[in-house]
Amino acid sequence: METKKIVVKGVVQGVGFRPFIYRLGRENNLKGYVKNMGNYVEIVVSGEEEDIRNFLRDIRDKKPPLAQIEKIEVLDYSLPLPYRTFVIENSGGKVEKGGGTVPPDVSICEECLREMWDRKNRRYRYPFIACTNCGPRFTIVKRLPYDRENTSMADFPLCEECLREYRDPRDRRFHAQATCCPRCGPQVYLLDSEGEVLGEGDRAIVEGVKLLNEGSILAVKGIGGTHLACRCDMDHVVLKLRERLGRPTQPFAVMSKEENLELFAEVGEEEWALLKSPRRPIVVLKKGRDYNRYFSEHISNLDTVGVMLPYSGLHYLLLEGSEAPAYVMTSGNLPGHPMAIGNDEILHKLRGIADYFLIHNREIVNRCDDSVVKRVNNRVVFLRRSRGYVPEPVVVVNHRDIRENRENIIAVGPEINSTACLIKGNRFYLSQHIGNTSKYETFKYLSEGIERLLKITNTRDIQGVVCDLHPGYNSTRLARELAERFDAELYSIQHHKAHAYALLGDEDIFQDSIIIAIDGLGYGEDGKIWGGEILRYRDKRMERMGHLEEQFMPGGDLCTEYPLRMLMAILYKRLEREELVEFIRGYNVFDDRTLELILFQLDRGINLQETTSCGRVLDALSAMLSICQRKTYDGEPAIRLEGFVRSRGYSEREY
Ligand SMILES: [Zn+2]
Ligand SMILES: [Zn+2]
Structure with missing residues (x-):
């Protein structure tokens, strides 16, 4: 007999990791416990040497689909272990420093979808259905550890039946923090533009679909944000939305059922995989030959169209009764402003744009726009990295200084199309898409986004803050404030040099390189506006070698x-x-x-x-x-x- 303490780091919260360990412990005849420590999982096991060996092997080989293991530490353990069997302990009260955070939001899983369409299931047509393998994570979490009381699901105490599932280690909903049912969970409401409630629950959804079919514009509050939705095939409806939004030509993204996709778009194998992945990004696709038969010409004046598949129960329910091949699903915000997420805010800001409002009573804690990806030269590139990817870190291993970095650093981003980043060790936690921080509301969003990143990674001290070289950006001002608050070093970096470093980090290549930055604008080191730059990375320095004619x-x-x-x-x-x-x-x-x-x-x-x-x-x-x-x-x-x-x-x- 021997006893070991095992520490597992990585994405191990909110992914069904503890029930998985519980089952493994029992299968391998071990005694002990598994415990959520906030940003890692602690396991103590006692048993035969071979059983422990098998247990450790199974952790890696059989881990739940959404778990990502970065590190497993095995330590000797000499304290007496008062367990007769293997159990799940309550979360550790004291949250340790170190790596780890919650996983990104995950699209509804096949099993939940099956249950949602099953007339005999108690969650039949219930849009908030979720389990340990699917549902919101990042968008509902306020702080670590990822337990129900630290999420916006705390407002919905579990009913008896849900609680039974939640406590049963053999159940798919064991410790599923977002689980709920029509009896105990959130509810949707349909409102008119005066805020009058027209319907509740399933009736609201059925009515909503009817209104969409008739050509109305609906504001749909979803999981991490609000969409403006309408039919894709009626010119006057699409034009009405364009006019009200003040967006004359910018292409709209659409959401379509899987079986309709090939009617209007060309979808390659890799694009299918992206569309159907649990991250469910918007994928920019080439328009198909018959595109014009199904779509209003006002959706996109390019040769491409941005498409996503439904990713929540509500989306599936809305698409189910649709007479159109797809819905326009565009962010519910005025151009340049963040998406509206509070119920009052949605009603107030989108009044005059949406005809009706399909909202619900669960709080969106972290706003998160849809991600956008596109295949370019046989590679998938991000046009926007947000829902489904955030807050999963980008990990750099090929640069020694970064690999050995012990500091916490915040980068605040530039001004337009901003994202922030928290660097801890060699992990780069990028924020969700923030937007144009020259607008006050978006600037506030940037500042809140950074605070949230600190909370959900348990970061209390910061040694460095990085901002753009431009002295007048709001983000530069924020960086100064942060540096002062944390007593941290402030660094400013030229815009295109930052792009170049980011590229090296993305590719995890830190060799001597020539980098070409093709961009709109960035404040240059000579006070001019840069944007067509040849840079050289050598001996850990980035230098401007050449540029386009001024x-x-x-x-x-x-x-x-x-x-x-x-x-x-x-x-x-x-x-x-x-x-x-x-x-x-x-x-x-x-x-x-x-x-x-x-x-x-x-x-x-x-x-x-x-x-x-x-x-x-x-x-x-x-x-x-x-x-x-x-x-x-x-x-x-x-x-x-x-x-x-x-x-x-x-x-x-x-x-
Ligand atoms: Zn599920
Ligand atoms: Zn319930």
């Missing part, structure tokens, strides 16, 4: 909104004056006064910024080809240029 931006930011300004500035260097004026006038975008003003700015050097941005050159080209004369969303001229080129039959490698 171009003037007459009117500053106006150039990003009206790319023809950029074209004019570029051609100003090449063409005779009359030739230039005649050429630009031909586009009918600027009146003569504006034309004169731009020329005046270029002649006199007034209100001119200088930039090496590659984005601005692509914008100018897009304007030159009359593809896009006004930017209505981030990156639009270049994105539409790409779509234009591909629709002419060029592959990615050719252009």
Whole structure:
């Protein structure tokens, strides 16, 4: 007989790990306990040497599908062990420092789905059905350890039957923190724009589907955020949504049943795997030949469409009765603002945009936008890493300094399309997608997102804070505050150097490299706007080796909104004056006064910024080809240029 203490680190909370260990312990005739310590799991076992060996092997070989084991430590244990059998102990009160956090949200599993469609099941058509293998995690957790009282499920005490399942180690819902049923769990409500309740529970959903079929726009509060939903196949409905949102052309993502997907999109094997994975991201797909038969032309003016499969019970129920091949499912927010998640907030902010509101009474603790991925040159790249991936860390092993890092560091991100990152050792915990932090609400969201990251990783001290070199960003100000609060070192880094380092980290390659940064804008070390940079990484240093030709931006930011300004500035260097004026006038975008003003700015050097941005050159080209004369969303001229080129039959490698 021997006794061992085993410490397991990694994603081992909220994934059915303890019941799994419990079963293994019993199967291998061991005595002892398993205990959740907040960010790791502690096991003490006593038994025959061979049984313990088998037990350890089984932990690795048979672990639950969602668990990720980073490390197993086996220590000798000499204290007396007062157990006659193997048990699950209550969570440790004192949470230890060190690695680990909750897993990301997981889409509804096959078993729960089967139960939800089973008339005889007590959770028949219940949208919040969940078990240890599926359901929300990150979006409901307030702090560690991941126990029900530390989540927004604390508002819903378990009924007798649910409690029985919750306490039964042989049950799929044993210690499933999000489990509930129609008797004890959250409920959905259908409201009109005045806040009047039109229906509750299943009736609300049935009515909601009817309204969608009739062409209404519904705000649907889901698991980690709120979508605006409507049919994808009615022009006037899609246009109504565009007009109300003030989003004239930015493509909408759609949600479709699996069996409808190939009607309107081309789906490769790898794309299928992504679509169906428990992370359920939006996958950008090439439009199929019959796309126009099923979709309004106003969904996407590109040659692609962003598609996701349903990932919660509510989505399946909404799609079930749909007469349309898919729903538009776009984030419920005004452009540039974070998604509305509180019930009052949803009603207040989306009034005038949504006709009806399908909400529920469970709090969304951590807002989390849908993730977006796309296949480029046979590789999958993130356009947005958020729901389904956050807060799972990116782990870097190939850089010695990072591998041996003992410090906790916060990086606050730049300004547009921001995410924050908490670095602990060699683990990089990226926040969910935050957005444009020049807007106050989004800036607040960034600051809250960072606080939450600290909580759910049990981080109390910070040694370093990193921000963008730009002195005027809100995020830079936040970094200064954080550095002061934690008495930490403050570092600022040039935007594209940060991109380059991130790329090295993503690939986990830290060799001498040449890196090309093709971007919209970032504050340069010379005070100019950078964005088309050749960088060299050597001897742990990043250096600017070269860049695109500097171009003037007459009117500053106006150039990003009206790319023809950029074209004019570029051609100003090449063409005779009359030739230039005649050429630009031909586009009918600027009146003569504006034309004169731009020329005046270029002649006199007034209100001119200088930039090496590659984005601005692509914008100018897009304007030159009359593809896009006004930017209505981030990156639009270049994105539409790409779509234009591909629709002419060029592959990615050719252009
Ligand atoms: Zn499940
Ligand atoms: Zn219940």
